[in-house]
Amino acid sequence: MKEINGGVTAAAGFKAASTAAGIKYKNRKDMALIYSEKPCRAAGTYTTNLVKAAPVKWDKEMVDHAPFIQAIVVNAGIANACTGKEGDTYCEETAKAAAECLSIPSDSVLVASTGVIGMQLPMDRIKAGIEAMIPVLDESLESGTDAATAIMTTDTVKKEVAVQFTAGGKTITVGGMCKGSGMIHPNMCTMLSFITTDLAISKELLQEALSEDVRDTYNMISVDGDTSTNDTVLLLANGLAENPEITEKNEDYQSFLEALHYVNEYLAKKMAGDGEGCTALFEVKIIGAETKEQAVTLSKSVITSSLTKAAIFGHDANWGRILCAMGYSGAQFDPEQVDLYFESAAGKLKIIENGVALPYSEEEATKILSEPEVTATADIKMGEATATAWGCDLTFDYVKINADYRS
Amino acid sequence: MKEINGGVTAAAGFKAASTAAGIKYKNRKDMALIYSEKPCRAAGTYTTNLVKAAPVKWDKEMVDHAPFIQAIVVNAGIANACTGKEGDTYCEETAKAAAECLSIPSDSVLVASTGVIGMQLPMDRIKAGIEAMIPVLDESLESGTDAATAIMTTDTVKKEVAVQFTAGGKTITVGGMCKGSGMIHPNMCTMLSFITTDLAISKELLQEALSEDVRDTYNMISVDGDTSTNDTVLLLANGLAENPEITEKNEDYQSFLEALHYVNEYLAKKMAGDGEGCTALFEVKIIGAETKEQAVTLSKSVITSSLTKAAIFGHDANWGRILCAMGYSGAQFDPEQVDLYFESAAGKLKIIENGVALPYSEEEATKILSEPEVTATADIKMGEATATAWGCDLTFDYVKINADYRS
Incomplete structure (x- = not known):
């Protein structure tokens, strides 16, 4: 396994885009879109807070039940938490808007939000943001980096990483990005983390790998002891590396675990080290x-x-x-x-x-x-x-x- | 029940003294002594931290097993925590020194320390401090107030209160002082609190009253979530009010509970409101x-x-x-x-x-x-x-x- 340049667009078939939608911040990018050319298997882990933001509920439902996942829409500035039925509706509307533009099913679109609790999302700006991002979706590493920057809130640096390893004679890439940096505490945080890979793997093992590794990585960091309402880690695998699909815990699975752990630990430590106001x-x-x-x-x-x-x-x-x-x-x-x-x-x-x-x-x-x-x-x-x-x-x-x- | 002026010297037969012993602070009082003319029944509650300071271990042993308690020696500046066997010895030496000066048994002397963890107490200064305090022991309210000031660390105000109520036709006084204000968290804190009363009551009911009330008062405050190694609440009752001794949960006991709760809640809120650096x-x-x-x-x-x-x-x-x-x-x-x-x-x-x-x-x-x-x-x-x-x-x-x- 070796570290390479890049983030969420490092793996084959993944594109990203970002835009300044004016959700809450002025004069900066505040929305990002991750898109896979090919439908993905998806795994997720979510906040254990009893107060769950609307996107957390939406994502869990889609990851668990939709046949495949193909896109993630992220916004910074407003968390869409404690927003009642109206907030739930906005997740569906966001997914529908992206699905229409991308000509994919709306249940293949995940959403993630971070920012202030209790405010409603300005849906006109969210929709305009999605429309602005479609034409600029791009597989370059730069697009990934821009997306990592767009999802920041009180973060001072963008956080992304990518690694490569070999499985079944094919080169596999795992890349990821995340954001902190307040309300960070074990058991998922506002902390959003997005991992992409071109590995071919069964949905069951993908979820098991993520669920296990989260315990030793994201769940071992804390900035302030506050477990957020929005914490989410999403992992998409599109199989474009064309390795023999991993369906059992063989050597390839162990190699993937190692790569996934490297990415998760790297991002988790970056979040802790960039905790709000911290110097060390x-x-x-x-x-x-x-x-x-x-x-x-x-x-x-x-x-x-x-x-x-x-x-x-x-x-x-x-x-x-x-x-x-x-x-x-x-x-x-x-x-x-x-x-x-x-x-x-x-x-x-x-x-x-x-x-x-x-x-x-x-x-x-x-x-x-x-x-x-x-x-x-x-x-x-x-x-x-x-x-x-x-x-x-x-x-x-x-x-x-x-x-x-x-x- | 009514609130009156005073603190630990408000109840009949209790005296206090304080001195600048130079334990760690310069140019301020940093030792206090509470003394009862008459042997007392005592109750205590202590930190639940696995790392218990030497004085906590000493006090629990004496409150549980000594026939009576008559004095408490307190120092600010050094906590005598994480000080090994040497620290344990210093509690005994302190009690002995005070016992000799006061002509009482050394197992009737409790000790309490607050301040930096890990440093050893300068025993020569502790002993000199005790000797300096004996001649100035006094039952005036001012002596109590001076003692409340001497035990402060990062506290910005001294904390004391007293109340009176009637039991068995006699006027009973309950007074107390405490100090915060960091490492304050439910389950006892460095937080030291000393309550004195002239009530006559059985040892069992005295302990039960304290243990129960601590749950709704001191254990419901937090400054920073850190449960200290030194937290101690000590309650001394010398019976000088000459009420019929309370040996069952009668009306007099309820009146005492009410007075004790008033004192404990008052002191607990004072600690929370004077938490380190706080404005509210x-x-x-x-x-x-x-x-x-x-x-x-x-x-x-x-x-x-x-x-x-x-x-x-x-x-x-x-x-x-x-x-x-x-x-x-x-x-x-x-x-x-x-x-x-x-x-x-x-x-x-x-x-x-x-x-x-x-x-x-x-x-x-x-x-x-x-x-x-x-x-x-x-x-x-x-x-x-x-x-x-x-x-x-x-x-x-x-x-x-x-x-x-x-x-």
Whole structure:
């Protein structure tokens, strides 16, 4: 497997377009369209929030029941969440409008929205946006990159990636794009992520691969602990690589899993590292755990601790807050057995041994914590299980962005 | 029942002292001593964090097993948490030092610490502090107020309250003081709270009254979702009011519960409203719930949502974030049945009806949200149960305080 340039248009037969539809933002692109020449098998995972945005309900219904999927319409600015029956209708209208322009069935069109909760979509602008995007649909990498830029909200950088691997003698491409960067928390976030591949694979295995990998990637990140109403990961496979269709968990399936994991982990880390207002990606590894579940609980508790996040912003080796966050996580461990390390491009330092501070150099610790990517590793010495979670620091800008977001 | 002036020295027989021991802060008082002329029955509740500070372990042991309690030594600046066996020894040494000076048994002395995790207490200064406080022990209200000031860390105001009621023809006084204001989250916080009363009551009922009331008061507040290693509430009763001892749940017991609840709720709300960096007390009421547990889960989820807290700081009626936080709480309800109100001294406004926004005035909503105490009430229309939780807004100063705290 190797990383290549590109995003959602990297795989054969996928085109993208974007436009400035004026949904809510001025003077920037705010709509994107992903289109596959060939009907796709689709898989999806969605927010676990009881309050589900209208597009989430629409997509789940289509992915589960429509014979195939061929397009995704995305808008930024308004989330179409908490919009009642009217909001549901707008998903159908959006799909119909795109379906008509593309001469495909309306149940083959997925929709995704991100932005403010509670406002209704301006349907005239959505429809005008779709009409404007049809003629500019293009398979170039640039079209994919433009689409990745159009779906941003408070993101500061666009997020896309692509990889290639071989299956059944054919070169397979998997590409993807996503957006964060607030309301980001395990169990899907507003977080929208779109993955495309030219792999031929059964619908069942496509969904299984996505559902499994989401647990170790998107569900292991948190920006602010708020699980959004709109979180969606969609994965389309059009089979244009012409590999022998994967229908069992063979070697080709394992290769695909590896590629999919690379793309998902890359995008998930990009989202955590571009969390609202953040200055650093904060990685927390729990090693020596008895069970994976225990390691997951502990690592997530640390990345979501406001006090720990503020300490990372301050480049302060406040290890007590990390032990504290592990302690209230609900997972069992012996605090007096814990070793803790801080690590970054600037070096690695053991801070705690068996629950008590070593005489480490605060200066060196601060140097390590001043890098843009920082890792804390806790060894709880109970077994062989591990987990890694990704978060970010809590900064003045996070507050500023979210105190002002709607106005 | 009526509120009166005072705090921990309001009840008969309780004295307090405080001093500048130089534990970590310069030029301010940082130690306090509470002393009862007469041996007390004691009750306590403690952090549920697996990582328990040394004083928490000491106090639980003494409250559970010592024949009586007569004094509490408190220091601010260093938490004596994650300090290993050495930290445990220091609790015992502190109790012994105070016991000697006061001529009481060392197992009748409780200790409490708040501040930085992981540093060892400077025992020479602790002992010197105790010696300095003995001669200035005093029953005046001012001594109580000085003690409430000495135990502050990032608190901006001292927190104390006292009430009086009648039981068995005698006037009973209940007084208390506490400190917040970071690492504040349900299930006990660094949060230290000390309640004194001259009531005569059995040890069993004293503990039961405290344990029950903590659920509706201290455990319903959150500043940042971080449950501290040091959270402690201690309640001392010395019986000097000479009421017939309460040994069953009679009318006198109900009167005491009411007084205790008033004191606890008052102090808990003061902590939430003086959360690190905060500008507003944020109260969330869930009404119309099917069960109390459901109402508690929903109300706590809203007060701990970073996005909701930032919106309150911005005086922004971003109700979508409130519905969203209810949705990911794990409690069941129908989002399309929810009515939501904002209320403060500036008025009351219905924002959502049956899950959809009403055409309310944003200007009026902002006016309501600009008050120092703001309430959001969600009616989920399923039954008769209710719960109230208290938090605060998330501000630039919260980040500033916690990025800089140790340095």
